């Protein structure tokens with residue numbers, strides 16, 4: 408016999424955090440770890456450990472990308488890895504005083520887009536060693552690499568370079 | 571419509587008041603309110619609707635997947651056909667155009683396009699994180715993913731390229747917040763000055779809090795119909811005379827440096843030394859305008875359009891968009907606001923509703939909201955719906971609505987015309 412007319416759920420002391428009762432507003436927690444594969448972009452992240460900035464080149468149409476991509480956005484051909492120069496120029500910039508929750512503790516921080524000689528597209532990165540008043544479009548910057556890798560694009564960052 | 575298929579008309583619309591947080595209603599109830607308003611306005615019932623398109627951006631904001639079907643059943647539209655359309659900030663514009671296609675194709679005679687977003691379930695900075703996940707998570711998001719930062723870099727380059735000034739950006743904020751004073755549906759009506767905008771907290775240089783739209787809870791509904799049904803249901807239907815959609819690369823860093831795709835009112839010599847779009851302009855906005863103008867037969871947008879509701883998530887975007895839409899040449903967007911051409915009583919009223927900056931930006935509802943405000947303008951029924959006719963654009967006959975996703979990845983342009 409499996410029927411139990413006195414069946415009872417066990418009580419817990421879990422409770423719920425309540426912000427408001429009318430309307431009823433409660434806390435709902437959510438947290439997750441992703442198993443994020445860099446897939447065809449993997450080489451870029453590995454190369455940062457060797458202090459190399461890898462873009463890509465389309466041998467079909469000759470387009471050179473500062474931010475790597477497996478296939479060319481112009482002609483669709485598969486690209487080859489292509490090492491970028493260590494120095495470039497600021498194409499544009501901003502200083503963020505607020506940000507996404509994840510990056511709020513790091514504010515204020517500078518974002519720049521870097522242009523490289525002989526490269527057709529740009530690369531987005533952090534710039535340190537200069538504050539908003541110092542940053543100018545066209546300013547020379549140099550890539551620096553973290554010694555302890557996090558396998559994030561922030562393993563490379565830029566600092567002002569001497570003219 | 572030259573886009574192909576049958577002619578399509580908008581016959582009714584409804585919008586909820588956009589607010590920072592409205593926990594008393596969920597997305598279904600908000601959408602229901604906007605939907606019922608639209609049905610009641612032309613005295614039709616849910617039985618008259620053949621199917622729908624659901625417009626909402628993020629599954630993260632509510633941690634509720636399949637919100638679309640929940641709205642569909644709440645509106646008593648099941649088991650009729652429906653689908654969700656999503657494309658970041660342009661979700662509303664894309665969904666509106668999908669509704670147009672449903673009717674143009676002959677699949678539906680009457681299609682309801684409903685849009686909603688509930689952004690208040692997370693704090694503003696977590697919300698910004700969710701929005702930033704709509705950028706490349708290998709290369710862009712981890713560097714400091716923040717959309718205001720991306721747009722700020724575009725604005726800085728626009729300033730460098732064309733001499734656009736901080737004051738010109740601020741004037742957009744002053745105009746749009748000011749217009750919203752007469753829009754009872756708007757979230758942030760404000761009488762402010764250029765100094766107020768510049769003195770407001772810096773978010774990402776050069777954009778201050780008053781240069782940036784806010785998080786919002788809201789819903790909006792547009793009802794579209796075939797010609798036969800439109801004139802049966804509605805005394806003043808508004809024709810959708812052309813639609814256009816453009817796209818560009820997800821990563822700002824991939825934007826090429828090419829030549830400007832020219833509108834009929836431009837010449838190659840106008841842009842001898844301009845590398846386009848780079849990161850100063852939205853190529854998708856230009857592509858969308860080109861397609862829409864071709865289909866609606868527009869050759870001189872500034873002369874032919876009476877008003878525009880465009881995607882001003884940032885003041886800089888409005889200036890950049892004047893140029894993409896060919897209201898002025900590339901580089902003249904700053905002067906365009908200086909000269910008051912986009913004022914309520916200017917050459918072409920831009921964002922008479924207050925735009926996203928002041929009306930609010932509950933993402934999935936935004937593009938639909940623009941269509942509703944445009945519909946009321948072209949019907950000359952602003953007074954009826956706003957209980958105030960200050961914002962009614964005199965002689966409004968032809969209008970343009972413009973919806974835009976992250977740094978200009980998807981952009982839609984739809985042309986709407988009064989027919990009687």
Ligand SMILES: [Zn+2]
Pocket residue numbers: 465466467468469470479480481482483484
């Ligand atoms: Zn190629």
